[in-house]
Amino acid sequence: MRTRFLAPVLILLAPAITADEGMWTYNNFPSDKVKAAYGFEPTSPWLENVRLSSLRIASGCSSSVVSPEGLVLTNHHCARRCIENLSGLLKKDFSHSGFTAKTTAQEVRCPNFELNQLVEITDVTSKVAAATAGVDVAKYSAAVTKASAAIEKECANDKSVRCEVVSLYRGGAYDLYKYNRFDDIRLVLAPEESIAFFGGDPDNFTFPRWDLDFTLLRIYGPDGKPAKTPHYLPWAMKAATPGDLTFVAGNPGSTSRGVTTAQLDDDRDGRLPDALLRWAELRGILTEYQMRGAEQKRHSGDMLFGVENSFKGYTGRREALLDTGFVNKLRSNESDFRAKVKANPELEKAYGGVWADVDKLVEKQAALRSEYDALEKGFSNSRLFTIARHVLRWSDERNKPTGDRLKEYSDARLPQLKAELLSNAPVYDELEITNLTFSLDKLRRALGPDDARVKRIFGKKSSREIAVAAVKGTRLKDLKTDKYGNAIGGFRDEVFNSGINAARPSQDSMIAFARSFDPDARAIREQMEKEVQGPLAKDYAKLSKARIALYGKSYPDATFSPRLSYGSVKGYTDSKGKEVAPFTFIGGAFERATGNPPFDLPKSWIAAETRLNKSVPFNFVTTNDIIGGNSGSPVINKNGELVGLVFDGNIDAFGGEYLYDGTRNRTVAVANAAIIESLEKIYGGQRIVNELRAGASARATAP
């Protein structure tokens, strides 16, 4: 790998927390800082209600409860897969037409949709430390997994509970997060995608914006009735205004604020461009696939959206890492940290050598990446392949104690895995074949046609032949479910639950294909874990200790677990020097509309134009520190009321992966008034508006 920058460090900035920075854990929330900055100090009950009202969407988003009858608000793009799956199952294109349940009876269950409510955090650092003490570095990762699995198993004694040991501060601490698990989630109301994602990819990650990116869901209990949810965020009847203190409660997915500059360089030259090139090609394939017909356009829309979204996000990260000013701040932070360690003989002895070790590990990681991506990660776009690999691996892993299994098969994670695999989410052969062909082409390109594994996988066949045979022949599509979407038979259910092995071999085409290189994929994964991830975690645990010793405890890198950030409603001056006001209004959408995708307003909006109040706030920005995973998070005022719904960050927020810069980094949200306006005047959602108002006034009049 290439030599790193040795750029002169011009400005020495201590890695101190800047104003509004941080994705804080609930057990280390800096209420004092909030009070100092904004004159309001969140109390424990305040924090508790926010935590219990903010639900994680297990598949990768955030949401919140907004009524005592289990009504849940999230983004349209977070419920997109549900909307698409229901469109396939019910033979109506709800992405295009929108969906309104006029009564609770019309609310329809989303296949494979799980919500998590964080109910307890327990520090298990010492337990993990005890279990990994003296363990060889190559076995460190496995030892952490084993210790975590044991802790999780003890905790998750019930299908209604989900337990996860979260590695915080990149291995510096371990906390056990216990969640209530809700898996009967039904679709209540969704606007048309054209207004939810108005401006499409061109406007994505920008501001000003005019997006009605919301969807309403409802939690149902085991009795099949709407759940009672005493913890919820009352709907604010007064709109937010500039300068207002705002909290965002959600699940930021992942950040890299604690990594060394060696890793930044590898991100810039390896990880990010590798992923971008893959996505660029897949984007091209899917864009052209959409031309096959209306049905293909519909069923590939979610995947294309995901690819474009990721592409833009990584592009922004790469650009941040190519910006000298930005990178110099990160380098000076590291210089300051290293100088302080060096100045302290005790710290220097314990941690001074860590950076050089990380350098070597990052180099190793870069060397293994292409094989790892091709063999272990490269087929995840095919749902049937994903199912087949899990069937295959679970057949082996089931015979091991939970702690010895691959992480995703631990007892604590199995219920979610089963829900995902054994859901009636529709499968589209044509799209599966397209994805699998692409993954095979990429695999052969990564390893080369003369690689022994490639020769074995391909034999005399082409990528497409292999893909067609695997997809067409597989019985994994055969699954029976009850009306709640629970698996009750069919080949997929049977083979997953009974396992396959020497005694019960499966000749299924997709399973056989997955088997044809599973030992290779497992081998590279094991090598990556033993030689890179484990040792890196160990090194980062050391750096975390040094950092806490020198700078005190701060917030950990994002881990897709609940966090709370604070900030305020605030415009900004963009990189070209233009002043950007914090609010847009409904009228602006009509001005921006061209009638053509992605700037086309739905018919319902055009019909309602004269009825709508065009001066109602539509979208707004705040200084809250967020990242991908926070989509669907509520924006909460100091009264604990919901004033908005996070759905994006602006362009300047991309660098937030590495560094928070409050001058321009902004969270983008739907104003709750725009939701009410559309429910009342466009979507026939008066019963929902009534429910929101009743919830708000119940809380307001509560003792």
Place this chain on the structure above:
Amino acid sequence: MRTRFLAPVLILLAPAITADEGMWTYNNFPSDKVKAAYGFEPTSPWLENVRLSSLRIASGCSSSVVSPEGLVLTNHHCARRCIENLSGLLKKDFSHSGFTAKTTAQEVRCPNFELNQLVEITDVTSKVAAATAGVDVAKYSAAVTKASAAIEKECANDKSVRCEVVSLYRGGAYDLYKYNRFDDIRLVLAPEESIAFFGGDPDNFTFPRWDLDFTLLRIYGPDGKPAKTPHYLPWAMKAATPGDLTFVAGNPGSTSRGVTTAQLDDDRDGRLPDALLRWAELRGILTEYQMRGAEQKRHSGDMLFGVENSFKGYTGRREALLDTGFVNKLRSNESDFRAKVKANPELEKAYGGVWADVDKLVEKQAALRSEYDALEKGFSNSRLFTIARHVLRWSDERNKPTGDRLKEYSDARLPQLKAELLSNAPVYDELEITNLTFSLDKLRRALGPDDARVKRIFGKKSSREIAVAAVKGTRLKDLKTDKYGNAIGGFRDEVFNSGINAARPSQDSMIAFARSFDPDARAIREQMEKEVQGPLAKDYAKLSKARIALYGKSYPDATFSPRLSYGSVKGYTDSKGKEVAPFTFIGGAFERATGNPPFDLPKSWIAAETRLNKSVPFNFVTTNDIIGGNSGSPVINKNGELVGLVFDGNIDAFGGEYLYDGTRNRTVAVANAAIIESLEKIYGGQRIVNELRAGASARATAP
């Protein structure tokens, strides 16, 4: 832009020429070096016959005359567009089936195919210098263009001649290259693409290889009869063997060996990844487009091949620039150069400040690139758009003196431009729409939806709507040609020749679309030329003078003009330490075949398997220094005979853009024996074999 590497320079290598390095001009060929290294000194007549036998393919390849009756040998991939165009015109898929003309009467004219024979080189450096003396830096580029156009006009007094002023040593010298121009070129014989490009993209740029990448063409005279070609390369009747001295005569397209490290950094972070991301997406689109049907697969094949080829080439270049060892050599070359300049007060005064100036210009170039690429370069994949833009621009430019026009409209360049535009190469609406939609999407992404130009171009329309309207409505498809492919009427011919202007407006849909942003495209092009390219050329001219003063005259960067390189047949040790033998044999293709693309042998080969001599050499490697543009070059032994046909470089040759490394950099060629074997036993090409043998023995017995 980011700060550059400041890596410690470990090994100080003087930028001396290494063994076998160099793409030499014919008027500065180092015969003495060849003699010192290989004991053979090419004489003037020897060089003259090679030069006059080696023809440039104007559209971007090389070739050679191999018989006194105008028979021309080049790569299948260099004639691919001709083969595809004829497939469309004659309604038979010759890419799939191959093509054999059993008699000269069956030889078919390639639409838009021009060959150039270099007949004279004249040093015009002082003329250009005189014309540009004292010119302001912003006008330097235009002044060079004007001076060149005047020189070219004086030279090219006849349609049968092509004259080009070539900027050598990045502006350090200017030579006038005068070519004979042949434009009635007919297809004689082409194998099936599956054997010409056996191994497809996976094997592209690798070795060992088994590709029969040849096609035979013939030059016809103005009388419509095969041309008499007294200068040709006789076919070697004895195969090359390891260690043999080899010459490669061809037209390397472009290299960056004389650029500063600032430009290397910009290549690594900007130019190369930008292009790669664009191609990755286009590759995805075209790959999926191929699924639309057999006809679409056929007519998009050439474009997909081009994109994949470019993608792999740039990937290799980027990887070279991410390789510390490789880059350190380049940096130490620059350090040595700068130190020597600094040590000489006179040179330091004249040239010491140039590097800092280049740094600024490269930064400016990076800042303008995205707009320049989107507006001026981004639509070249659409043939109809290209025609429309030329029609439009030529309408304006025709009213100016030749030297004041945009470069491509100079009197000297017009005949080739007209031949390209007014050729009967088929146009495929469906593919045109796909390409134009992509270019529009990319334009909007590059400039942003709020850009005033984007708003004007798009109005209320989508990319696809604009593309469909422009493609479906245009009359530019209307062209009449005679049986030789010369334009003799139709809208395209008329509008190009008569021009459009206020008095004669054209309402044609594609011309109107091109017009909708032509002023914007011209503006960014002018800015790029004035603020970057002109000043850069001026700076590089200075650096060239300093380099020649310090190191003597060497070879200039490649400029897609005739060059000659020398080397020898030689295997190598690859980057993984594996020994690679210099030859492969016909039997190897049968071993590698899987029956599936891209490893499928054509039926003709399978049928001929028992007849073929499997120990005939198939492909081989030499140390000759080449780059893209050299495809189709003859490999010549010291007797001046053709022993092979260059069609590729190996993986290690990618870095050749920046630096020649003779330890692994290899040229890949088809052995001429394999061509004979296939002509005799597979393609019914006995009349060609006879012609080749007759030519060889005529030369052997000549006085």
